[in-house]
Amino acid sequence: MIKQELMVITKHEKIAEHIFQLTLQGELVAEMGNPGQFVHLKVSDGSTPLLRRPISISEINKDTNEFTMIYRAEGAGTQLLSKKKQEDVVDVLGPLGNGFPLGDVKSGQVALLVGGGIGVPPLLELSKQLVAKGVKVQHVLGFQTSSAVFLEKEFSKLGKTIVTTDDGSYGYKGFVTTAIEDYQLQFDCMYTCGPTPMLRVLEKLHGHNPLFLSLEERMGCGIGACFACVCHTADDPTGASYKKVCSDGPVFKAGEVVL
Amino acid sequence: MIKQELMVITKHEKIAEHIFQLTLQGELVAEMGNPGQFVHLKVSDGSTPLLRRPISISEINKDTNEFTMIYRAEGAGTQLLSKKKQEDVVDVLGPLGNGFPLGDVKSGQVALLVGGGIGVPPLLELSKQLVAKGVKVQHVLGFQTSSAVFLEKEFSKLGKTIVTTDDGSYGYKGFVTTAIEDYQLQFDCMYTCGPTPMLRVLEKLHGHNPLFLSLEERMGCGIGACFACVCHTADDPTGASYKKVCSDGPVFKAGEVVL
């Protein structure tokens, strides 16, 4: 169930250039389900910034009632958020949306998780849950440059992890898509989250196999009421049928919606 | 000279119901002159609340580069201010306006300082400077009720101090004006700050003697540029001549402006 809660910051640190890892504690964690869901954060009391900010859930710890997010402090809202300290509270609405389905890959099969930039975080909880299920995981994580790389160690513990950078300053030089080819990665199911252009290429190259993509869109309500975040469905690309990224997504099966 | 500075909070505490005492440190203190001047505070980084808040200087310590204010946390701005902690910074513009003139009373003479509610604080620095000059000071301080009383001890150290409350829950029951009569206070010069109705009565009763009043008005700029805070002059009460509370005042001689 969707809840609103003033959650307490138990940990907050910078883990890469402009990138912060934030751990919150509260009862809302009990409601969290599939990896890939997100929360909607109000970062100030007043009316600037006015709107909530959607941030993916990156790790869930039901034992301690904590969950972790990783976000990029760029605009007004996320910059304000980055100034909050341990024991401060954050107004959280969530969990929202539908995460990655784990049912499409069986124990013993191979899942390839492909993340781009700030799309990497939700794949961590996904990877953990897949591993717990007995699925073999491989990761390809793309970043712009070496100072932007994060979570490599965490993913490496769970399975083979290839880090790419656009400028070659760390790991493989090039895009995640070419890395997948160059390393001739084999997999039964692919999960991905990242910038839309990356998702488009992945869908084109791998959409014939099981592929789940997590989308981003500007949001108002985050719960399906305002129609800010709609996209066309693939079977009616110019018509009136639609999916809402916030409540029907953010994860869609390849071929379900127009990217 | 008027300066803008991010000053550091060295002390911040609640001293009565809704009343906070705030001490700030910085170079701007060196510019402070006569008691009765004020500063203009920006209490948030963003645009809510948008405008600065005018608050009187209550004590000045040039040795430590500190000054103190006392304010009532009521609206959005002062409530936000009240949440700031030691070592936080506050954006201060000041010192602004012209304070109480000390030249009108000589060593050995008696000054009566009359404060109402949140008009009491600027009288403290005034009293100190008068005492330092050899002037005998007396104080009548009016508050609504016992829980709103503050600074009694500080004023008592400097001279005779009568505290009044509207409801009689502490000290003399009644208004400051009747206390002055009842106690048959004698004085060579009066200085006052408080709600306009109180100032009006004092001017009517004591305006024939040297009397200096500190006014309040809604402000925009605080420096004399926006004409938000004007009042009519007493010699042209409906004409185009005016005084600006922020830069010509906030302290005026009785009979100078229309209250």
Add this chain to the structure above:
Amino acid sequence: MLNIQLPGLSLKNPIMPASGCFGFGREYSQLFDLNQLGSIMIKASTQEARFGNPTPRVAETESGMLNAIGLQNPGVEKVVSEELVWLEQFDVPIIANVAGSQVEDYVYVAEKISQSKNVKALELNISCPNVKTGGIAFGTIPEVAAQLTKAVKEVSAVPVYVKLSPNVANIVEMAKAIEHAGADGLTMINTLIGMRLDIKTGKPVIANKTGGLSGPAIKPVAIRMVYEVSQAVSIPIIGMGGIQTVDDVIEFLYAGASAVAVGTANFVNPFVCPEIIAELPNRLKELGFEHVSECVGRSWKQDAKTANYSS
């Protein structure tokens, strides 16, 4: 203490979500009991299903937001058969927001939707561009707005409220024309037209280029317009524009609104409507009122008792 009677509407309290900010209620029904609401202004219905504008459709501004949803909706038939039927489970009168591109569209939708059992009033969204006048909004020319109102009044089975656009020089002239044309009430204000440009690309942030500005930023404009119009017309007003708190509600009532709607604030705090409803009685008591109706128009009513007066 909170009940209000308006043409067609018997409200248990004067608080309702604004059109387009609450969908058809399904999502919020999972968060709280919709029976608490005074009414619900449902999302605009048009004759045909509409997908609306390309995304991005929203952008944030200082104390406000821009939206250019583009009246996305499943078309009036589906709204009637699916959404309104679903809403029948709640004991809440529905105000149906009606939109179109020409008078005939409005007439079509109004006639259909006003037959629904739980639709107790219509709200004409006259901020839509009128295809017959080259896209000039119905709500910016008094004669056009009046003509539309008349046409809809003829077919509607329930009272008709007209939602005023604030993008006009003379809101009183507009309100009077609409009152004269037979409207039963007014709702105001719709959004101001605004725009944001991206500093990196130089292009509008919203795909549609311009969008409607809503939220706390526009409240002073809304209050001024309700204040002016409520003194010039004798039909009731449902006020809106930037309401976030119980004090904002009271400010609108003082200005002259008989009830209020909450829009953008639902996105910030999905529980804002029930929270305000819960706080309202105490706040009224604190201010010395015995019934919410005593607040209505007290900014301009000569004989209004002062707020601090308590018996």
Add this chain to the structure above:
Amino acid sequence: MLNIQLPGLSLKNPIMPASGCFGFGREYSQLFDLNQLGSIMIKASTQEARFGNPTPRVAETESGMLNAIGLQNPGVEKVVSEELVWLEQFDVPIIANVAGSQVEDYVYVAEKISQSKNVKALELNISCPNVKTGGIAFGTIPEVAAQLTKAVKEVSAVPVYVKLSPNVANIVEMAKAIEHAGADGLTMINTLIGMRLDIKTGKPVIANKTGGLSGPAIKPVAIRMVYEVSQAVSIPIIGMGGIQTVDDVIEFLYAGASAVAVGTANFVNPFVCPEIIAELPNRLKELGFEHVSECVGRSWKQDAKTANYSS
């Protein structure tokens, strides 16, 4: 990199304080060297000295403020003999804001003030109520605004800019009428009309009841209007409304303004103009521009090079 040429105005940079938000410069001259400014739009002058409205004259709103100063000024004679003469010590072209209650007032003031050595342009404040049309502002009826523009053009010794009121349904129609009447430029926007009510008393917070809404809250409306008007007229625009930062300046230029004015932000940060002027060159470089003029209108210019393009 920052210089801009406009009718009558040779600006070292496109940044100036907006009228009414900087007095005649005396107060700010104690805080920084006014020679840094591109220009100064001085406070409105009227034929006779005016005290203005009763206080309170300002109120705060979410991300904005209301003001109803009421054109307080010492009258054009004193402005010319005292304020403008004092301003001659600075190497800054002055834009004189001209106000009145009827056409004759404007003509009187314009003729006088445009003779001053350092007045390089006039700015007609057409948001004033016109006593001859029952108080309807000059700036809300295109014919009235055009007629006023023509009359002032006939007597002015310097180019005439007309300051548009945003309180209209069709800002483009207004701008075109004024351009057609001979205006040399436009400045926009003036304030939106707004109001705030006090929760305790129920009465308007501002003694004048309504006031002009300014500050960041109105920026989206201003950007939209500059965007629309700049594409419809061929005279230059000085943009304003909510500017606080260097990025706000660039947003106005992208929208189509050739220069900008900063109003309310001077009250929040008295050093805002020199700070923006100091930051502008670096920000332009970061965005890939070699001259500030490259920003002008790039939100709608088809052939504009993309912002991130760098040679």
